[in-house]
Amino acid sequence: MSPITIKVAVIAFGGITPFHLSVPCLVFDAAPAGHFDVRVCAADGTPLATSAGFAIATSHGLEALDDADLVIMPSWxxxxxxxxxxxxxxxxxxxExxxxxxxxxxxxxxxxxxxxxxxxxxxxxWAFADQLARRFPQVKVDSDVLxxxxxxxxxxxxxxxxxxCCLHLLRQLCGAELANAVARQLVIAPHRQGGQAQFIERPLPVSRSDGRFADVLAWVGERLEHAHSIDQLAARAAMSRRHFTRHFRQATGSSFKQWLLAQRLALARRLLESSDAAIEVVAQQAGFGSALSLRQHFKAALQLSPSAYRKGYRN
Known part of the structure; x- marks a missing residue:
């Protein structure tokens, strides 16, 4: 018996990035014939400019949404x-x-x-999650997931x-075997572990204009394998502990403990991405002390192990 054809409407707009538009088209068009009817549509029927410098033409207007089973807004x-x-x-x-x-x-x-x-x-x-949360406070925004x-x-x-996300939908609609086959055809993982937190850059949050305070943070950043206390750093910055703590939160938006953990995680990630050092060595160089501590913090922050993180980058 032939499968029921699922109608998919993908919405394009002027200025869209072609990659975003291609994502749902690639996934659902890669399924065997008869599974999906993918239609790219737009509010404006004229050729649409793209961010890549060429135009695209659509054969359907927004009326394609009126009988679609899946409606996909691929970007904005x-x-x-x-x-x-x-x-x-x-x-x-x-x-509705x-x-x-x-x-x-x-x-x-x-x-x-x-x-x-x-x-x-x-x-x-992740770079727009705070803006989404501010504009739409009735939405619970989770910036850590894929x-x-x-x-x-x-x-x-x-x-x-x-x-x-599209492979997840394909898996729900057509089963894991078909989703895995499409993933192999596209040469991508059928399911990725972790979340987008692993891709968020965490640069030093203050500039050299902060003078001695910035110098202290840079000094710590070069010695993440060592233990650091607020009292020692406050003395190095020529501040009282209270002033240092208050200034630190104002400058970075976090406590020193949170900032130090983020810096150590960032270093550990770089070492895992770029070296073959053992997990125990990475843990020592990044200031976690032991492989167990590194694994615990990695799991809490990124929802995967250091080994899985390294494997994802090496693959």
Whole structure:
């Protein structure tokens, strides 16, 4: 018996990044014929400019959402501008009649603006997570995960996490065997461990304009394998403990303990990415003291082990 064809509407817009648009098309078009009917649509029927310098033409308008089983917003503008009323209305209609609506990367913003994420957990690219939370306080934003499945509505983290989300949908709709086959065809992992927290850069949060205080933080950053106390660092910065602690939180947005852990995790990640050093050696060089301590902190912060993290980068 032939499978029921699932209709997928992928929404394009002027200025879209071609990679974002291609993600759902690649995943669902890679399934055997008859499984999915993928249609790229747009509010404007004229050729759409892209961020890559070429234009794309769509054969469908937003009416494609009216009978789609899956509606995918593959991204949105980098300035997170308000979505046009026609698009918001089309998203609401699709949701109300029972279509599953997906916001990949910044595509979470139009979904939130349409009210589809109210009272739900959602994610987006980590660099825009705070903005999503501020603009839509009724949405619980989780910036640590690759995607969030809330049943009728799904959201994903940035860029390549859209592949993870689409493969997750494919696995639900067609089974693990087909999803794994598509992943092999696309030469990607069928399921990635961890979350987008592992990809967030954590640079030194103060500049040289902070003078002696910045020098102290740079000094610590070069000696992460050693133990450090607030009293010693305050003396090095020529500050009282209270003044140092207050100034540290104002400058970095965190406590010294939290900042030091983040710096050590960042160093451990770099060592795992770029060297073949044993986990015990990495733990010592990054200031964790033991492989057990490193594993515990890695698991808490990144939801995976140091070995799995290294394997992900080496593969």
């Amino acid at each position: 503008h980098d300035d997170c501008r308000p979505a046009p009323p026609l698009l918001l209305a089309a998203l609401r209609r699709a949701h 009649r029972g279509a599953r609506v997906v916001g990949l990367c910044l595509g979470a913003f139009p979904l939130a603006e349409a009210g589809l994420l109210n009272g739900k957990t959602a994610t987006t690219h 995607y969030v499945d809330q049943g009728a509505v799904l959201t994903s983290a940035g860029v390549a996490a859209g592949l993870d």
